[in-house]
Amino acid sequence: MELFRNRAGGRRARRIATFAAVTATVALIATGCAAGDSGSDGGSGADGSQTITFIPKQLNNPYTDVVLGGGEEGADAAGFASSEVVGPLDASASSQVSFINAETQAGTNVIVIAANDPDAVCSALEEARSGGAKIVAFDSDTNPDCRDVFISQVVAKDVALIQTKLIAEQIGGSGQIAILSATANATNQNEWIKYMEEDLAANYPDIELVAKVYGDDDDTKSFQEAQGLMQAYPDLKGIISPTTVGIAATARYLSTSEYKGKVALTGLGLPNEMRPFVKDGTVTEFALWDPAQLGYVAAFAGKALADGDITGAEGDTFEAGDLGEREVGADGIVIVGPPTVFDADNIDDYDF
Structure with missing residues (x-):
């Protein structure tokens, strides 16, 4: 449509x-x-x-x-x-x-x-x-x-489930993942994350959520948080970023790092911002309304x-x-x- x-x-x-x-x-x-x-x-x-x-x-x-x-x-x-x-x-x-x-x-x-x-x-x-x-x-x-x-x-649960589905497909259903969110108090982000955690526990037992970090919808801080995740969790296989600022900043970091093509990234993004990262293979799929x-x-x-x-x-x-x-x-x-x-x-x- x-x-x-x-x-x-x-x-x-x-x-x-x-x-x-x-x-x-x-x-x-x-x-x-x-x-x-x-x-x-x-x-x-x-x-x-x-x-x-x-x-x-x-x-x-x-x-x-x-x-x-x-x-x-x-x-x-x-x-x-x-x-x-x-x-x-x-x-x-x-x-x-x-x-x-x-x-x-x-x-x-x-x-x-x-x-x-x-x-x-x-x-x-x-x-x-x-x-x-x-x-x-x-x-x-x-x-x-x-x-x-x-x-x-959209229905909050649907937003969460599409993101866990995408990350599960991209990492083969197992491994460590992290969430890079906006602010710690954002109502929509926290509701989505709650449903993500429930879905992971119920349907993806081999996926381990090892960290939730917050970039405060600031490009520089989100970039730094993405970098910090890779340093703290060298075995990380995927990142969900349910914020347009966070996913774009994380994609920018991954695109020039050794983790490009090795660490999956999905979440909620704007097509115009994410297009170069889809074209260069940093990101496979993401979602938005x-x-x-x-x-x-x-x-x-x-x-x-x-x-x-x-x-x-x-x-x-x-x-x-x-x-x-x-x-x-x-x-x-x-x-x-x-x-x-x-x-x-x-x-x-x-x-x-």
């Missing part, structure tokens, strides 16, 4: 480029400043229209840029008067709080957030909700008590909440533009779509 980003064509590509150019400037805005020209009228603007702000884990992340491109597309299509991006340059647990507080002061109608820590942002989000804002979590969930809905990439769909569906969910069409209760449904009707499941979770496996045969079919 052709990915949503490819269907959207060049318009989204231009918007993503714009987001990438402005986000560093946005991050430097003083936390006391209003986002946009919302004033103190509940973020409605002069004409009574609604505003939406996206707060990713961190700015200047290629994966995030694609998600935010989809978010802008969705915000336009859903009918928001304006959409903005604010957020930290690092993915620390408390780095998003000041940005949430600024949006509360601005009276923003909908805040869409990918949480670096499920609990660290809760107090600030509760204050925003008390002020009338609707809260949509996407990509990485908050504590469910702190938001209205969560837009999830269409990141743009996360932002797109999140914007429509926010609009449905702001309009009062849904409350986030199980069974609620809303229209998500080109992606059709979506249903809110248990715990306020909306699933976007299944993962895709990328390899040498199909990677040139994708452009994101």
Whole structure:
């Protein structure tokens, strides 16, 4: 199935480029400043229209840029008067709080957030909700008590199982492996890792998980963690990196090391970043969903909440533009779509 980003064509590509150019400037805005020209009228603007702000884990992340491109597309299509991006340059647990507080002061109608820590942002989000804002979590969930809905990439267990399946195939079903994750508190990463551990114990008794390390979604640190794994575990046969920053950094390290072709690497990556490593044989297969769909569906969910069409209760449904009707499941979770496996045969079919 052709990915949503490819269907959207060049318009989204231009918007993503714009987001990438402005986000560093946005991050430097003083936390006391209003986002946009919302004033103190509940973020409605002069004409009574609604505003939406996206707060990713961190700015200047290629994966995030694609998600935010989809978010802008969705915000336009859903009918928001304006959409903005604010957020930290690092993915620390408390780095998003000041940005949430600024949006509360601005009276923003909908805040869409990918949480670096499920609990660290809760107090600030509760204050925003008390002020009338609707809260949509996407990509990485908050504590469910702190938001209205969560837009999830895919069923969490499916994300985990595809990665353990790929690594098992690539190392012949036995040997030592390690996981190189993002931050230690990232909700999505930890949920995937939990399912990976369960799957390994139940179905792959000859595979030994010897280490879990964290690159904090920082390219340099992830590269160093990959290097450290090989030094600490010379018999390592494979690495799973369920983060686009981590897998690209690990591939870069392996591609110029003595371990190229000897240590398998899989996980979650962006086709455009991973293409050279697939072409040169460093990586055989990896997986991901269409990141743009996360932002797109999140914007429509926010609009449905702001309009009062849904409350986030199980069974609620809303229209998500080109992606059709979506249903809110248990715990306020909306699933976007299944993962895709990328390899040498199909990677040139994708452009994101």
